[in-house]
Every structure is written in C-alpha cells, then in structure tokens.
Amino acid sequence: MKRLEDELKTALRRVEPPAGFAERVLAQARQQADSKPGFAARLRGLFRPRAVRWAAAFASACVLILAAARYRQYQQVKIQGELASAQARQALRIASAKLNAVLKDAARPPHRNLEN
Amino acid sequence: MSDGADRRLQNAVTGLAHGDAASFELIVRRYQSMVFSLAYHFSHDRALAEDMAQEVFLHLHRNAASIKSPAHLEFWLRRVTAHRCIDHARRNRIAFASLESEKEPLARPPESDPLLSRKLGQLVATLPARRRMVVLLRFQEELELHEIAEVLEMPINTVKSYLQRSLELLRAKLDRCLGDVRV
CATH class of the missing domain: 1.10.1740.10 (RNA polymerase sigma factor, region 2, helix turn helix motif)
Known part of the structure; x- marks a missing residue:
C-alpha cells in the first residue's frame, strides 16, 4: 500500500495552469469590480439562497392570511355596528311616535269640561 | 515558506x-x-x-x-x-473514461514511470466525486485526515473509510490494468 501511496503522490503532484491564467483572472476581477451591482441587484442577491426565498414566501403568506383575518374581523364589526345603529334609529322612531301621541293627548282639551 | x-x-x-x-x-x-x-x-x-x-x-x-x-x-x-x-x-x-477503454500498457512499467502516473491519475478520476476529492486532498495537498474532514465538512471516520476504500479500489483497478505488475 505504501508504494501505491507514493505513486499517488507522484501522479497527483501539482501542475501549473495554462500560460496567462493569472492575467485572465485579474482581468475578469477588474471587470467584476467595474460592474458592481446596483441597489436592486444587491437586493435580489439577498433573496438568492433557497432557504431565504422560502422564508420570504412563508412570511408573505402569513402576512396575507393575517390581513385577510383582520379585514374579516373589521367587516363583522362594521356589520354589527350598522345593525346596532339601525336598531337604535328604529327605537328612536318608536319612542318619537309614542311621545308625539302622548303630547297630542296632553294638548287636547278635556271633553268633560266642555260638556259642563 | x-x-x-x-x-x-x-x-x-x-x-x-x-x-x-x-x-x-x-x-x-x-x-x-x-x-x-x-x-x-x-x-x-x-x-x-x-x-x-x-x-x-x-x-x-x-x-x-x-x-x-x-x-x-x-x-x-x-x-x-x-x-x-x-x-x-x-x-x-x-x-469519465471507463477502464475498458484504456489501452493496455505495452511493457512492464519501470519504477515511478510516467505511464503509471498517468494511469493512476486516470483511475483517480473514475472514483465517485467525494472520494476522489478525499484522495486529492490527501495525496496532492498532503493534508491530514482531520484537515480533510474540515475542508469537506464530513466526519473524520467517513474520510478514513473513503480513503481506505478508494485505495483498495485503485489497487484493484490498477492490478486489472497492469496485469501482474505489483504496486
């Protein structure tokens, strides 16, 4: 096994990259530095990892569900309020009608006095 | 340095x-x-x-x-x-090139000859990806097992078994390729 390991070290010794490799890397790095991403691209970059995308989608779904629940709750309160308001108006109308009747009765001269 | x-x-x-x-x-x-x-x-x-x-x-x-x-x-x-x-x-x-497609050596290779090195390099390239990288880090970079485990983010026992299994596999493949030449 030792011989195989020695042969592997020989076979896998480091090799030099093709001529001009470093220059090409440096040129690309300069190009990369010159075209730094804008705000929108950096913002998109934040959402690149899969886990972050899933988390963002989950958070958005939660916000939508919460908003829907709150809207439904608001609608129910509004309906109850309108119902209560209608009942109050109805009660006022009934009370007003009864009061008017009482006032009319009170304003009418008594029949007995006229006969006397 | x-x-x-x-x-x-x-x-x-x-x-x-x-x-x-x-x-x-x-x-x-x-x-x-x-x-x-x-x-x-x-x-x-x-x-x-x-x-x-x-x-x-x-x-x-x-x-x-x-x-x-x-x-x-x-x-x-x-x-x-x-x-x-x-x-x-x-x-x-x-x-990767299969072993069957490789030409048989014409003569028994001498000590550390370039043909043997080339053949070993080709055989290493036939290993599964992670095992191949373990072999490269061990024999090209001469890293210790715990260093390989850190680089590849795997347990040291996995590195050991990958390395052992890869060496056995390489030896078997080399034997097949080179006939009775013992390495």
Whole structure:
C-alpha cells in the first residue's frame, strides 16, 4: 500500500495552469469590480439562497392570511355596528311616535269640561 | 515558506480585505497552481479545470473581506475548490473514461514511470466525486485526515473509510490494468 501511496503522490503532484491564467483572472476581477451591482441587484442577491426565498414566501403568506383575518374581523364589526345603529334609529322612531301621541293627548282639551 | 514570504502573504491578505489589486494578484499567483491542480486532477480536463479555478478566484475577489489570515485563505481556497468540483460533478454527471477503454500498457512499467502516473491519475478520476476529492486532498495537498474532514465538512471516520476504500479500489483497478505488475 505504501508504494501505491507514493505513486499517488507522484501522479497527483501539482501542475501549473495554462500560460496567462493569472492575467485572465485579474482581468475578469477588474471587470467584476467595474460592474458592481446596483441597489436592486444587491437586493435580489439577498433573496438568492433557497432557504431565504422560502422564508420570504412563508412570511408573505402569513402576512396575507393575517390581513385577510383582520379585514374579516373589521367587516363583522362594521356589520354589527350598522345593525346596532339601525336598531337604535328604529327605537328612536318608536319612542318619537309614542311621545308625539302622548303630547297630542296632553294638548287636547278635556271633553268633560266642555260638556259642563 | 521564508519569513519574508510569510510577511508578504500576510500583507497581501490584509490588502485583499481592503480591495487592493496588487494583493489579489500576489495571492492568485501564489495559489493558482494549488487551485488549478485540484480542479485538473478532479476533472482531467484542462479547460474545465481552468474555468473552475477562475471561478474560485473570482469568488475570492467578491468575498475578500471574509479572509482573516493566510492559513484561513489556504483553507478557504481548498474548501471552495473542493465543493465547486463536487457540485459540478453532481450537476453534470461528468463522464469519465471507463477502464475498458484504456489501452493496455505495452511493457512492464519501470519504477515511478510516467505511464503509471498517468494511469493512476486516470483511475483517480473514475472514483465517485467525494472520494476522489478525499484522495486529492490527501495525496496532492498532503493534508491530514482531520484537515480533510474540515475542508469537506464530513466526519473524520467517513474520510478514513473513503480513503481506505478508494485505495483498495485503485489497487484493484490498477492490478486489472497492469496485469501482474505489483504496486
């Protein structure tokens, strides 16, 4: 096994990259530095990892569900309020009608006095 | 490495974090052979190895601020190269030459001959991606098992078994290729 390991070290010794490799890397790095991403691209970059995308989608779904629940709750309160308001108006109308009747009765001269 | 070279590298790592182009150039020239060789021995394709090595250095350029020391830089480059190679192999299911397609050697190879080295290199390239990288880190980079475990983020026992199994496999394949020649 030792011989195989020695042969592997020989076979896998480091090799030099093709001529001009470093220059090409440096040129690309300069190009990369010159075209730094804008705000929108950096913002998109934040959402690149899969886990972050899933988390963002989950958070958005939660916000939508919460908003829907709150809207439904608001609608129910509004309906109850309108119902209560209608009942109050109805009660006022009934009370007003009864009061008017009482006032009319009170304003009418008594029949007995006229006969006397 | 001499003290002067150590100091230059330390300065280059500091400069790299501040976006200094000369520091980046020094680091590329210092580590190009290491990164390219890992990619080349992994893929056995010079053009592909050059592309992967370039990607590694451009990734370093983008993440320069995260490098803390020369030792960290070396570890970072090995780790990024190893993971890129393995990911690339998984994505593309790189087809490697089968042993049957290899020509039989014409004569018994002498001690450490280039034919044997070439054959071993080809055989290494037929190993599964992660095992191949374990072999490369062990015999090209001469890393200890615990260092390989850190680079590849795997348990040390897995590294041991991968290495042992790969060596057995390589020996068996080599025996098949070279007939009765014992290595």
